[in-house]
Amino acid sequence: MAVALEYISLIVPIDKIEQYYPGGFEKYKSDHKQAIGGSIWYDDYLVRDGAMSNYDVGRLIQEWESYGLKGVIEVDGMKQWKDLCVVDYFGGATLACFWLKSRDSSVSHINDDSKLLIHRNNLWDGKISLFKPIEWLKLFQIAEESKDRLELRKLRKEIFQQTIQIVKQEEYSLDGEDIQIDNATITEETVYYTKPEHLTPLKSDTPTKFAVIEADCIETSQLLQKSGYNVCMLNMANRQNPGGGVWSGAGAQEENIFRRSNMLLSLYQYIDYSNQYGIEQNTEHSYPLDREAGGVYTKDATFFRGSEKNGYCLLKNPFKLSVVSVPAINGPKIDLINRYYRITKELIEPSKEKIRTILRIGATHNHDCLVLSAFGCGAFRNPPQHIAELFKEVFDEPEFANQFKLVVFSIIDDHNAWRDHNP
Template structure:
């Protein structure tokens, strides 16, 4: 008697990749255009994205002065609107109600004297957190409570650890890195215009009001869509990291030149974010993974760029006295979202012993060394091992043994014993370079990897009772 149910297992990488590619193309070509057509705020943000090339130390101050000038211009326009022009009588002040008069008569603080010294600010270190979760889930924890769509608070700003060569990296090829994760769950891809590429060595694409419309569940999940009333906006800084650096010494650390280049990229990202008014930022283990940047060096570089000398020295028990560092005025909180628990702990340790938080949607299975798929594979292997021992037909036993080896190989792959991440990375550029931008950001593979696939091939339905 045959089985009543088909065997379950993990589909081969190529099949899973094709499935993700099909789902991603549907979202990019159908879902996102529909959202932008009906959401003016997200559409304006996508159309108004800006490429910032090599922002210097004065970029933040220049942006704030520009914003201040824009507000003053708006105030002047509003003041002009209060006057009316009568025929033959020139301009006269329009009549206003009592409430307006009362509001205008409110005493205002005197402006500072022209020769007054600029306000002095003590070095301020933003709050640093390391959370074992994905970028979008981390951004949702930074929203004001109760959540509101009113623009009373700046959006959380996230770092898109981007491919420097093409918009979205390998999103349409089924890749599973951080950038592809963002591009299939937000309206970000529409703002990454072809004219911005190749991304500059120091610089970024800034996009305001990117709408998050899907959660971190796999693309195949029917519950992945976020209800319209619960969606939120983020600002995004998209930048590419140093790829495949030359490592030095037995420990494989960055050389002085590469370390300087990495810190310059990080400063450029923070200048863009802070210059655009960000107060809370979500970063990551940028460049760790397939791009070959050591976790310790990336964490130390972030620490050196983010923290004033005194704070950095106190956090790690030392430091160079008198080292000049930029002070990120207005930056209140920095969250490092790293979905891999192991990588998050290594990153936090290198950052000075910051405790890793288990964020919403954290990969708890990884902490226990197992997940549902791995457990299912183990159960299936144990079941088939018992069946093989009872089979007397040599041909059937050989076929079952082959299937058993396949299941064991899948379990080994699930536990990280097989390295096929480059095949999973999704696509290569015209010059043959692998475009694994998200893995360069140190983000583990998408949850799509744990989808359980039902096989229809007869090879996967062999039973000793057939």
Template sequence: MQRKQMASETVKILEQGLYKTLQGTTVNLTHQLKQCVDNTQCYTLETLVNIRESVLSKSKPFSQTQFEVVNETTLLGAKRLVEGYNHVGVLNFASAKNPGGGFLNGAQAQEESLARSAGLYQSLLRCFMYYDYHRSHKSCLYSDHMIYSPYCPIFRQDNGTLLETPYLVDFITSPAPNAGVVSRNEPKKVSLIPEVLEERSSKILSLAAYHGCDALVLGAWGCGVFRNEPEMVARTFFEHLHSQGAFWGFFQKVVFSVLDTSSKQKTFKAFQDCF
């Protein structure tokens, strides 16, 4: 099945609240989808600043944080963590302007793969404040506005196969700055990118901790078509999460699922070298 067809099938599944697997099992998602959509929250910059302050004022729930860097998809990382941890958060490398990015048209990037495979798209449609804000603000640094989609069912494998048993994760939807477009159209703002990455990533981690995630799936956020430097993104997360960082001990396990099929594997190695 082609990606565009798969996206259409996913939209139908979300509308009907059920699907049939290859084995003939009918899987009902109605309750899980309703729970996720009803509890989806849109967060503004101001609210996230307060959440970060609140989180960092509390004692850390874990004595240490374990790290793992794996050349794999986000879905594979999420599935593995769900089998060993209670509350898994997953970062959605989001489009700032379109729910699910270009998944309806068959586009292929991290957000599109998540939107095809989970209840995420239906959740994102609840938060047009996020998309309207970014459409009306011209800078491709984008903003710290975020969407939190709790207990969202994932019901496909990477190859599109429908799962006999869906599993639940929390999705954090946040756009990285579009470094490529900023460099081309807003060159005076290029120097702001490191600070934007630092601030926004700290809010992502704060939001995950605030919602009680004990494990996270992160990755090469903004390092694809947005053209952020993998070394910079990896170093930014490292500064927050290492043993002297503000977020050490807030999560039991952090996996960087970094899919890199290039021959030199520059992106994967950037994260491997940090963690």
């Protein structure tokens, strides 16, 4: 067997856990049952604990060392891992580790003679061409029907691990054909904004057309591009972490975008662990985004996977799409007024400023069509009716009048729909 890696993972042999952890391995599993199947995976020999940053993995090492395990030792002048091992998704073990063997995106114990499995059920054996979206979708639907959130997250995490490898390899195979991914300019042509400049009002008599549809925003954007529009799609971003909870298998829009494209090459340059992905860290800008008017413009991200309902199938014809990443206010105070929830008064103007940021960035880069969504109305718990009103008020401002030919709100109800803030 083997355990699949996250971008940075701490590997601990089960026999060491049995020896040093109070109560042994069974007690360890009991104490960490909420994380097993999420950040923690194990096989017959090893436990893998995935970390979000170098700080997190350092904290995990300190915790294990407090039980008596030894981390880094020096033998004949060479540093190596003893009872623990930190493994980089791309680079392998960060120091020599003589009890660990690796292949592609997984590791196994040196004494494990079983066939090395990258992902369960052979959905993907490390060769991107062999991914089976129908089989993946069957497992996903079973997890949905049984409301098994851990299984849903595991399945989504597997997709992102595949996506990372595709982006790294810059290609995948489909029906015997090698499909190329163009990563050449996405990082360099990304633009980071702390406060975009105001637009010059247009002297146009052609009014902006608006539409609201129930559809996948990426698929909507692709169709509009084929119709001749210069589209910019909104990524409802996480202000603190690019990609939001994509590594934990979260199911919101930004995570979906990251699983289906090379967007990580655009936004991960602004994090301190960008080197874990082979991306040079941006020395001028970094996350978190500016609280008031922060955003990022990504020119020509490449989308190469289908939607979740289609099993994240690999596309025969990848397509490019420009994206504006702006975060909504997370968990604003809301008031119930005349049976409708509304953002509290002091947060109305900050919310409108974030909407202005989306429009300013889109227009600055000469897009004539925006594909928007239910901005902040999911996990961030903004009330949809009030957000819709704020969008209308901003579009009616002279600065934005007729700046775009078409604006489409492409929205799909998900697990965040029909909650108190979103009836």
